[in-house]
Amino acid sequence: MRTFRRAALLACTAVTIMGAAPARAADVTVEYWMWDGNQAPIYRQCADRFEADNPGIKIHITQDSWDNYWTTLNTAFVAGTAPDVFVNHITRFPEFLANDILADLTPRIAADTYDMGSYLPGLAENWNKDAHQWGLPKNWDTVALVYNKAMLADAGVTEDEMRDLDWNPENGGSFGKVVARLTVDRNGKHGLDPGFDKSKVAVYGWATDPVDGYGQNQWSFLAASAGFKYISQRWGTTYEYDSPALVKTLTWLHDLASKQGYAIGQENLGNLKAVALFSAGKVALVPDGSWMIAAYRDNAKADFGFAPVPKGPDGRRSMFNGLADSIWSGSKHKDEAWKWVKYLGGSACQTLVGASGVVFPARPEADRTAEAAYRAKGLNVSAFTMVATPATTFPFPITDHSSEISAILKTAVENVMLGQGKPAQILKNANDQVDGMF
Amino acid sequence: MAAKTRVVTRAGRRRREAIAGLLFVAPATVGFLAFYLLPTVRAFQISLTDWSLLRAPNVVGLANYRRMIGDPAFWHSAWVTLTYVLYNIPLQTALGLLLAVLSDRLARSVALRAVIIAPYLMSNVVAGLVWMLLLDPILGLTNAWLAHVGLPRQGFLSSPDEAMASVAAISIWRNTGLTALLFYAGLQAIPKHLYEAARLEGADEWSMFRRITLPLLRPVLAFVLVTSLVGSFQVFDVIAVTTEGGPAQSTRAILWYIYENAFKFHKMGYASAISVTLFSVLILVTLLQMRLLRADHSDLD
Structure with a gap:
């Protein structure tokens, strides 16, 4: 027993010494948590510059995988050991807000006369409720089409054609025709050729990730281009999933697979997602989000390109979503945390992040750096950036009860x-x- | 005088033995109290509250239990779990028994037994991942093979009609080896002279199996059935890896629904109420099984 106690005492001392070593007695350490391993080193660079500018504040970055991140964060809120600043996701935001997890940034923004107008329009609004701001925008994402260049050429479709596709839920428009032309059966016949055999398709013209309730990179851009809105306004209390535009869009997509054989149907979409099907050469055209650009670059062996989502009766539309940095309401160093959040949302750090060519930062000047960085890697990402305007985007449907609602809507869309x-x-x-939940 | 000393010594020895005995069971008892009894009591406590994980809980009495009875999603998950159990138990037990008897009566090779138990050495998560790749409708090996022999493509885990059967098949693939090994160990306890006597009487393999093997294997059979039944009511990891309750909620088994409520919907109180209910049902089922199979008696005595 005594040996055990001595060992425990020794261990405690060791931990105290190790913990105290890097910081001076007066230093404040701001804990910062994030889930993206690709970006953690870049943010460490931001932190080094921040520490140089702000003597007395140290930044400690912890990175964890997506699933672990949220479980650990939730338990840390309960245990009182949560980080001062953490990367926030729009789907978790309503629950955190309802449970008083987040610190209100509004008074600090006002006191510092911080310019919220310097972000791309629409991003800061996602993190605002009743004129209170709960996070500073970090980056954004949109959706575009990914095409296999060789398959495009084989079907006689030009890349110029791809940049100007239109779509409607009645006959599919030129987008529907391109999907048909890109489909090839085992006899080498394309979708519009006489004698095309839909029971023996070798390469499909269209596939998506398995559907979910919001369809961000699966069906939302088509439904929105046909006039569908999830909810009438941010934080609304009535959904519009019974709208004819959605019914028609999903029916068209379902028929594209089951009646015409041009797409891989939901019953044949495994967990491996669109990027795996595309990389394996089983499909010529897929929609995906800008967060997947690196995955296509790393996995697709064939030459590929990005095209904007097609223009529908209501225009061209992509979901516009993004992450933010939020401060925990239980933080003991809110002043230092706010300085760090401001730095993360500021031009210097965002330009550094943009230069890495991994994500699109929330500030327009940093986005130009990001585009150049992507171009240096041989990727033309204009299909994603050109739709990042208020007229060509729609927001994620942010409301209360979002996690339960998402489960209900997922089941419904799956069934359709x-x-x-x-x-x-x-x-x-x-x-x-x-x-009925409101 | 001498007699008295002996009595004292005997009493002293008995006390010493009792202390030693208590010391031996102490680690297990502490573990049981800290890791089983305490969490169970806590779960029951939480089930009487509206705890959201993020806020201080309020006591709501039996509201969670009332809600559960009126919740169609709960009954759906109970039904889904039951279908899984019905796929799983009969097949797994029959296959395990068959493998055990075959390797006992025909080929008593260690290598063969090692092969049979091999899938069990893999964790459920790895088994789930491997089978998810193999069963992928477009990219998986299974469908490539089906196409080769001229059979139509199957959705497996992506089709609501086949997903639960596929999950059950993965579990059976993984667990049959263990079941077989347990049966095999049970078979070693059956005296060989019974078989010799039966063979002298002219009995065939089937009647020997029915009249000797099966009755004498009953305690092992009871053990296997009780543990695998309780295990299959708690199916979770394969579902978490392969289907996440989908497609269209066809694999939303009860433990997955508990997990969703606790960690996705932030309804810890409600999730605990379902857990406590599942716990009580499983205790009843186990007691019933032990009783029906007379698990504590062996016909060998």
């Missing part, structure tokens, strides 16, 4: 895409169930 019942009825039932 699997052909399990009448689409209008399935979506109406789900919408009623969701509206």
Whole structure:
């Protein structure tokens, strides 16, 4: 027993010494948590510059995988050991807000006359409720089409054509035709050729990730281009999943697979996602988010390019979403934390992040650096940046109860895409169930 | 005088033995109290609150239990779990028994037994990942093979009609080896002279199996059934890796639903209420099984 106690005492001393070593007695350490391993080294560079500018404040960055990140963060909030500053995601934001997890940044923004207008329009608004700001924008993402250049050439589709596609839920427009032309059966016949055999498709013209309730990189850009809105306004209390635009869009997508054989149907989409199907050469055209650019670069063996999402009856539309840095309401160093958050959201750090060519930063001047960095890696990403305007984007549907709502909507959209019942009825039932939660 | 000393010594020895005995069971008892009893009591406490994980809980009485009875998603998950158990238990037990008897009666090779137990050495998560790749509708090896022999493509984990059967198949693939090994150990306890006698009487393999092997294996059978039944009611990791309750909630088993409520919907109180209910049902099922199979008796005595 005594040996054990002595060992424990020794261990404690060791921990204290190790913990105290890097910081001076008066130093404040701001804990910062994030999940993206690709970006952690870049943020360490930001932290080094910040520490040089702010003697007395140290930044300690902890990075963890996406799943672990949220579980650890949740338990840390309860245990009182959460980080002062953490990377926040829009799907978690309503729950955190409802549970008083976040510190209100509004008074600090006002006191410092911090310019919220220096971000791309629409990004800061995602983190605002009732004129209170709960996070500073960090980066953004949009959706574009990814095409296989060789398959495009084989079908006689030009890259110029790809930049100007239109779509409608009645006949699919030129987008629908391109998808058909890109589909090839085992006899080498393309989708519009006479004698095309839809039961023996070798390369599909279209595939997406397995669908979820919001369809960010699967169906939302088509539905929105047909006039569909998830909710009437941010923090609304009624959803619009029973809208004819959504019913028609999902029906068109379902028929594209099951009736025409040009797309991989939901029942054949495994967990490996669109990027795996595209890389394996099983599909010629897929939609995906800008956060996947690196995954295509690393996995696709064939030459590929990006094209903007097609223009629908209501224009060209992509979801516009992004991350933010938030301060924990229980932080003991809120003043230092705010300095760090300001630095993260400022031009210097965001330009540094942009230069790494991994994400699109929330500030326009940093985005130009990012585009150049992507170009230096041989990637033309204009299909993603050209739609990052208020007229060509729509926000993530942010409301209360978002996690439960997302589960209900996912099941409904899955059922529609699997052909399990009448689409209008399935979506109406789900919408009623969701509206009933408010 | 001499007799008295002996009595004292015997009493002293008994006390010393009792202390030694208590010391031997102490680690297990401490573990049981700290890691089983305490969490169970806590779960019951939490089930009477509206704890969200992020806020201080309020006591709400039996509201969570009332809500559970009226929650169609709960009943759906209970039904989904039951179908999994019905796929899993009969097949796994029958296959395990078959493998054990075959390797006992025909080929008593150590290498063969090692091969049979091999899948069990893999964690459920790894087994789930491997099978997720193999069963992928477009990219998986299984469908490539099906196409080769002229069979149509199957959705497996991506099809709501086949997903639960696929999850059960993965579990069976992984667990049959262990079941077989347990049965094999049970078979070694059956005296060989019974078989010799039966063979002299002209009995065939089937009737020997039915009249000797099966009745004498009953305690092992009871153990295997109880543990695998409780285990399959708690199916979670394969689902978490391969389907996450989908497609269209066809694999939303009860433990997955508990997990969703606790860590996705932030309803710890409600999740605990379902856990406590599952716990009680499993205790009842276990007691019933032990009773029906007379697990504490062997026909060998």
